[in-house]
Amino acid sequence: MPTAPQTTDELYQALQDNDGRPYGRTRTVTAEELVEAAERFDEPVPLAHALLELQEAYTYGSEPRKSPVVFARLLTLFDEQPDVFDARLRHQLFWRFKWVANALRALPEIPLASLRQWLTEMRDRYEKAGLDLQPYYGQAYQLAAHQGEDTTLAYELWAARTRTPLSDCEACETCERALHHLAAGDDERALRAWEPVLAGKESCQEEPARSISHALLPLLRTGRADEARALHLSGYRACRRNPSMAGEVGRHLEFCALTGNEARGLELLAENRNLFDEVDSPLDLLDFLTGVEVFLRRVELLGHGSLPAAGYAGRTWTVAGLCAEVRDRADDLAARFDARNGTATHTGRRRARLDRAPLLDALELTLRTRGLDEMAPAAPAPEPAAGTAPAVPESLPALVLRARELDEQGHPDAQACWARLRTLVAARDYTHPDDPAVGPLLRLRADLLDDEATLAGEKDAHADSAGLHEEAAGLYEDAGAPGHAALARACALLATAEIPAEGADDGAEAKTAALTAAHATMVRLHEETPGLAPYQEARLLRLRATALGLRLQTSGDQEHIAPVFAEADLLQEFATRHGVLVQISGAGLLRANTHALSGDLPAALTEVDALLARLRTDGPAWHLPRTLGLRGSVQLGLRDARAAYDDLAEALRRAADWPADMVDTARLHGALAEACMHLGRPEEALRHLTRAAEADLRNGSRTDAYCAYSSAAQLSLDLGRVEDCIALLDSLLAEPDVAAGELDDRLVAQLRLTRARALHAGEDLKAAAVEFVALAAESAGWDDDPASHAMIAAETAVLLGETGEFGRARQAADQALAAHARSPRYEQLSGCLRELARLQSERQGADGLADALAYLADAGRIADEARTAGYEARGRSLDSALAYEHGRVNAYAGAHEDSLAALEKALALLGEPGEEKDRAGEWAECVRLAGAVEGVYLERTAPALSRLDAAVSRLTALGHTEESEPLVALAARLRDEE
Template identity: 35%
Template structure:
């Protein structure tokens, strides 16, 4: 091969490594034009193979038929130019052509069948299995809707032997599972895909395709959590690959069917060219169909006028894109059906475009752009159609007697019905309507106070002084609206009501529940005084404590009345607050627990949410996270049916925190996910939503689910701002993201995130995070072989470790820089030796300082010993050749002697550390053994190897190296 030919061949290799897409295809075409001028048949075959490969994995698959025809002609004319590799490629690509024609509606079905027959004939003559042939027939039969033929082809495919022309096992399992899913066997499909989904079998396009294909089967089987995980993992894989339009379509479809329409629109917007790339009509049809599904769903939800990304020739609304995509999909499906002589494609596309959602909403842990839906509060039971006012009053009284959340709506229904029918309501009913109207959230404090006063007058006219007093006490509390605390008038009204109600209670003219309400209103007024006296609250707190203690003492005999029990429980909660404020958490925990039990005994568990949440907080402070989890779980359980979205978000976050503290990362992640969902539903709570997604990413990472975590963290990062979330959360998100990308073998991108985090931490008072992030970035850049960038990051980290007085960390950075200098080669071995010498000096200087002791002293000694070991290794690596047995004083011998001397010092250093240094000592012994063997001391090398084998027989890595050293020494 000439130098010019070699350059062209190298250009083909380099181009194949480029990202899929038109740019790669265009480069391939330019390279091929030069190849045609070379006149070398072998290079021409390689160039045609390359064109086939890049066209097949792009949106221009329609271009691959011409180069394949040229390859076949060359095969027939000059078979001797095809070595085993080129011949294999030709027969392998036959599969792409014969089945790829199905996606081109302009190619007649008869031509496709002839190519399929030609493939079968050539495979048979070449002695290949018919497995790939039958797999191609399966695809044709499925496409045209001939399911009987498809079943026969499937059986023949499975029965045929695998050979080197069969698809890789991962791709075969993809096709096998797709067939089972098409036949309605979702469980069987997922079982077929299991080795691919678990990572046991992979290839360049798997598990990408299988993750996408598994989404709807998982949803249909009720495995929504797995479907969510597969979407987060899978879309991340297919996103950068142009040839994955069909798989991307499945992710859009998943979003449309799970209430994640906003996510679906984001995916569509990322590749507007998918609407105009016509080289593969089959996947274009998929794209148009799911676009119609998604936009049709959004139009039905009332978002038809929303602006959306569509074909890049104009602006679009959701409604317009829905109509366009549907029309284009049906037109393209019609072209396929006209070619096939069936309606199978149109039938499938119509069914796909008209699918009903499988879930109303599946939280993904990603930002939601869709307008908020209704909160989770359970509505009041609807009154029977045509119910009389009397029936409505009875139903409302039943709810208000039990203090159920639906009582307000029920009394509002009474008022509305009476107005419609012109019913004259008695004073007691009007009083009850006024009281419940005053408790509605939309009513301001002045109006609430007026309504309670009105109710009090009506109760008096109805001859019920106890209820009148309770209403007047509530009116006094309602007047406190500006945070300034109760005035003299409100406090006096509360004290007066207390005195009067106790008299009425003693005379039997008031029920215990009215007395409890008066005393509770007095407590609430005094609590407002505590809040207003934030600077010096003790006097106000003492007054509150006295009022709450009186309520619990006087009302304890009447706990059989649920309303009284709820008032006592609230008073116990107030006493718990006082104890918590005073730092008496144990006492507070007891009071909160009594309050929660009181609400539940009173039959009003929905009121216990706050005290359960407070109990969780104090249990957490007391160092009992398991008890905190129990309390937080109870708070959430009682809140589910009666709390709005914002409250549910906070409760899920609280439970998440304590579960994470107990190591229950999987369940904690589920609650972080739910918190994210409810933050979005609440609308406008970006702080809680961002925090929930931030924690979700960290918890997924803690479970080893780095691909899912990376998707969540990447999407939350733009949400986070220093003002709203703090720099610490941004840095932690970037830190975790770097960890994810390291696990996903993307060290360069990981380093970018760590360096960005390090720049934020640069201005923090404590520079340890800054140093650690710079160090992590250096390690990632080292793995990415970006040597100058790694050197810069490690230099920065070293300066920071020096400032922090962390000798061991500084020594490690100097050693890595030594290896970088050797790898880069600009300054040669001398620079590397100088950096190793600096590392040794830093370790010795820190030891001479005498400050460290215990564990810190052990770390320093270990780093000095490891510096000696690495110095010996570095010296040996910089010497060209091995010492000649007769050479006693030459430079190579001298270098090996020096390397051995350093290694011996390392052995001594690790020995001094005792058991803690045993394994490192073994590594140093093995290095010394290799050096000894090269210094013509096989006995010494064997002795060292045997010593390691004796001490570390169960350590596979050490045992393997020791055995290799024995063979080398005997050699």
Template identity: 30%
Template sequence: MARPKKQFAQLLEEIDRTPWGPQEQALVAEAVTLAQEIGDDRLEYQARMRQTASANMGGVTDVMLNSFAWCLARHDADPARFPLDIGNGGADLMWQFKWMASALRSSPAFSQDQIAAVLDDMEDHYRKAGLGLSGVLTARFEDAWEAGRMEDAERLRVQLEATPRDDYSHCDACSRSQVAGFFVDTDRDDEAIRLVEEMLEGGFSCGEEPEHALSRVLLSYLRAGRHDEAKSAHLRSYRLAKDNADNLAIVANNVVFCAVTGNEARALALVERHLPWLTHDGLNVDAHFAALSAFAFALDRVTEAGHGSTPVRGADATALRGFFGDHDGAWSAAELAAAAWAAAERIGADFDARDGGGAHAQRLEHLRGLAQARYDVPIRSDAFAAPSAAPAPTDPAEWAHRAMSFGQYGAEQETLEALPHALEIDDPARRAQLLSLQIGLLVARGKADEARDLLPERGAELRSAGLDAQADLETRAGLATFGADDAEDVATLDRELATGDALPAWSRGDLALSRAALHLRAQEADAALDLAERAAREFSADGDARMVNTTTLFAVAALLEKDGPDAAAGVVDGLLSQDDVSPGHRARALEVRARIRGGQGDFAAGAADADEACRILADLGATSALAPSHLLAGALWEDAGEADRAVSRYRLAARIVTQDGGDATGVDFRLGRAMLSAGDAAEAAELLSDVLQREEQSDVPAGSRGLTATTLAQALASSGEFGQAVGAYGYAAELYESAEQGADQAVALNEQAKILARFGEEDDAIALLENAAEIVRRHPDAPGAVTSVLHSLGQAYAGRRDDRAFVLFDEVEAVAREHEATWLLADVTDSRARALATLERTDEAVAAALTAADGFAALGDLGSAGGSELLAARVLAGAQRATDAVPVYRSVLEHAAEIPPLRQVAALELGDVLEGLGRTAEAAEARALAEG
């Protein structure tokens, strides 16, 4: 048995270093099975003790109850063989006891007598083990509170508060969260908020904290008028809770918050996302009650907002029928609201019958009482889909217009969807045009046989329209004039072009344009342009403005290929200035010009063009074609520094992609990045966390995931989540290392170190920076990364008065000079000055600081210039050279004329220096500047 026992020991080691979750649960189950196969109940005890904790963290209540009962029976029978604590650093048996009464209370299947018996048994075990009773009082308090025996609960809370804490007391985070929730239920919002803020300020956390505590005081914050804190608490709570199905009650609180703050679309999105969690833990029925009532409340709000007919995705899942009953087709929001209320009422009645009171009925009544509550706390992560700007066509002529417009724009999917309706038109010439469009699309999609089958019908329509010469040409040429490009097709086009003088002008133009397209496909831009010019002359001679414009757009593409955007810009401007340009051509031309303007750095003008293209497409009734157009507009607005506008465009693009069943991960990354730029850091962190999770599930390359993790870290840091930001930067560094992107890895380590240093972890920060410096020196082709890392390490050394700082500053200066990075040169000179100042090398420090100030001033950065001069003035004043400091302070005031905080500090310090020199009147004048 040595080998299985060794395997068992290895399993336990792996379990103890694996985070809670499905992988850890599977390992624990494997350990239990292996211990049973070995036949050693002491080994099984070690495995099951871990299983109880694992099931508690994962919300697998039935497994937790069974595992605990097995362990308790073994311990009671032989405490020596089966000790309370197995020494793995996890919860011991008496701590696990605390979970049992709560688990039984969470399901009406267990009677009040059973719950009381567990509580009594718990107290008996605690007393026999000589333990304090804080844990027992906590469990009794929870039982009374959840059963609605509020007077008993208050008495127990006071008793608990007076009872000395011991090793079996709830942790600081859990105890504050629990009492805060009780205070909310007993109308003591201020006290609840105080407890939660104490938790946050103290940095207390636990398995489901602080997310649970934050969710408990969301409404308290709103009632107190502290809307910003409420929004921040919601975003943090939900982001921390959203990936663990055992957090269903936490999510329920957040859903209610969304519903009462005008974020009905977000509430609906959360409902859809978390409906499957109802099936996660069959014994946690109280969480089902909380979720169902919250979902019902939110869906009522969705209905009131005018979206009651919106289908709720996933609600028709077979696994949910036990909650909502059978239903024909998708559930609408209004229908599901009624079903969810009914399910919550049914569950609540079961609990109240068990508890002999009306606690759950009162909770439903309280929730319904929020029906008139309205708080304006906008969250921009979700919005209802705007209705299509274009009604569906009512006759074949309108469908034909739509199909042709989409074809001229290049929206293949929309064109193919419109063509069957359009081809019902009773007009041979129009039908011939539509069939030409259909054949060309089929060829482009590699469906040559289907395209060839349509040629006879196209020929018949041409002849009916009196276009016999074109019909004869296509009979001879086959698919050559529709984009086919094999050698025979090319030869056919060349032959017909050479012998086509007798053909009508339109047919000659068609041949020229078809051959031009093949030249462009072969990257023969000059030949393509020559034939495009010939085609335009022929179409113009025939009087077909539509085909002239088609040819002009083709020529623009060839010009972009041949001579670049400057050459093409004038042609596009000319096309857009015409009055005879169809909507499809205009939209395509606007997008082309948007890209040209973006390439030329005129981002705002390009974004305006892209927006106008989107408007035209929406008026035409476009669907999938709108997504890339909105994406283009978003990218241009982002480049223009208009992050708010970019957010709205990216959100529309993401919604369209999702509605079409596509993968919106890439768009959502852009959306999250734009949210961060727009100042919505907490919302960005939530979205980027989702994006990273999706990327990991899709095996996106490590380098791309590294970029997402880096952006997530930036969002976390910007929203004050510094601990998680450190972790995200560390993960990004690992991903970049895996992708062999050393420069990016070093930058991620640099950012991680900055946060650690900010919170006093200098040793760890320097260790990270030294590692980053070693990595980045292997990448001289990334000067930005090199200077950033070496500069940071130099500043860290300088903070410790370590002369190695100056060698690093020299390296940074050399790179800055090589790349003419004048601002960086001034910045590293400022850092040198500060390092010299710490070493009391006064003259050198002052000279470096003033040199840095001159560099900043030359670039127009008066704030940084003033900061460097302020350093010089302080060094002089500190060296008892007050007279020399005065003119430097006056220079700071000059540079800080439009920077009030810097001006105030400099004025006050100048006043003190002048006072010390006995120049009282001047001192008063200086201080007056600080007040002005």
């Protein structure tokens, strides 16, 4: 606390503020300080309130050793001054006997006799106070279940009794009954008992998160995997990083281990690393560690014991090392509880969990499906398994010659040969063959450098690619291979032109100039290099044409179209004359792409069709996936989604026949997602977006991957899959490069914004508000993008209004208005201000009318600005929407005459309804509210009925029967009340 409370009023305010904090060290330390402050006032009532707050902080902060000590002080205070305890304080005191019983059970150092003595104390106190004993019998049953005794009698004595005001909440008691059935081996009965809690009909501080964690495995065992998946996502989010729910986190880890989701389990373990050190309850810690061990044993069994794992602070852990540490600690805890209880219950329960076999080979828990191989640190790719990769010659000379032959053809299998050669040449004992056909080692090193440069270029590492190509060119010249040197230099020129220009005011203009210069140099290089083989000359022509194609793509200048076609024609004529199949196809692709870039999609389609016919007969077959992908993209441009889908799906099927990095499968999946959306198949689109992201990650294109995942997250939110959206974004935001600030900050902000919207949609308003407020503060510094700040600040203001924080909402709205003044967002800001006005008048009635009308005045100024700027709203008219909101706000505040006048104005602005459904619905709602204000609140039944009947007739004549139904219902109500 900055300063200690000086008055009891300040103390009560501080207690209220602390009650709004999450459980944890900050809340607990503040509660301790508030008890010290309360003691100085020497007044028993404030002290009682402060002690209650402190006990709650200890209880839900997983510090069971301290909770009974605080309660003892409360009980002493009650015995000495019972009159201090009003009905509420008295209820709280007797309620918390159960908290102490729970705390003592969680401490193995507390003797069993002391536990029973406390229950006797509880019973005596309840009887003396004239209270029903059902809560006592509930605690007696929980002690019996904890010991592992026969619980039949204890269960009946508790469960058969009528609930009392001091009984645990319905949700908690439901969970205890379900766990009783679960312990008896009756999954179905347990799940039936859990139904109201799992459906969200009953809840409390710890529920339904606690019940969900226990219900996951029974749901799997009874074949309800989809329900288990959904509950895992929502239940885990409710308990993560919470020390008082460590056991629940452990069961979610166990669920991951038993459903083939080990990679997600590693993510969850990392996210909950704090629990290893922050859980002070031995019983909760035992539950957590057992779940962790189930998970770690599974990962180790799968052969990944060397993977890094998040564990106790102070050292770096592997899965195997952490598993051994956890095993020792959990075994010790279980033994301590069994020694205290005189049974082997906890050791047995632990063993039963550890011995469980996986229930499913694979259950897709999140949109981001990953395996353990993808969690390992970056390492050289292993050699492909036999039968999955192209066969490479065994002898070194044959391997070199085969690699060069395939490279000349442009065949993708050349990559496997070069990769094998790179490994061999790098070995210490490598001996270069003395074979004239192979040539000197210098030439082979040049080949390998050139291949490495090509791979770098495919990953958009243009500077690295240019440097490697130049180095290869030098080696080729030294080895007496001028044709290869010329090709390497041409590739270096192209890569250099693609490097973003630093400090250039116009990046596109600089790149256009660089590509023009690169092309001119390539032409000279081509002319000055004698003795080129046909495949080398064809490849040089292809590079020349590619440079001009990239220039057109960069500039969009119509004057740059003809030079591309001219170069493509040169390439096609030369390649056809010399039978260089790969470049005949390359020329066709260049021509088709150029038609598409120039906007002539029908010509592009004709060119692609001709190329496909040639490829199907003459080859090369490895160009089919890319050509089909191009055809699919053209069909999308022509708005033939069905044809596009077929082409793109075939492209993906064909791509599977070739090395994974030969075809841009990420782009194919992205285009398929677009086609699916046009075809009304959003779920399939979602799958393709996630696959596109996965492919980009495999290729090292992390920014592209995050963009695809961002689109997937937004689509999942649009589909109402809120928990899927949040789980995906939580996974992405926990990535090391995101946490380290290495990813573009605006892209990260977009991911966080979507997550905040998902939290809002999932009605987790508190968490959503925290994220929105943080984003609004950060985006305030985006001087280059005030429009985005206006949008974020506006959404933040509305959310703060929904949580009742109207002062902060006004501040956020003012930020949005200031940003709007720099970059107008008429429709969005108007909607934000109208919604804030509605919220304030709805929550505060007449007391909030002045502030609500101030919001509407701001909205009115925005509508005036929009009208002056000639802006036309895409949705509702800003003026009619504003007039309607004036009507609604005044109605909430009880200013019914002003409300009716505003609604009359709104109806005049809307005019009579027509055929358009949305406009008819808006008009009908305005009539309904006017009818309610006039007929119900102003008690002018006759004119209200006349208004409603006329509107119903008008809507019915236009066929808007659905829109007229609320008006018919209101008219019937008014007639019944006459």
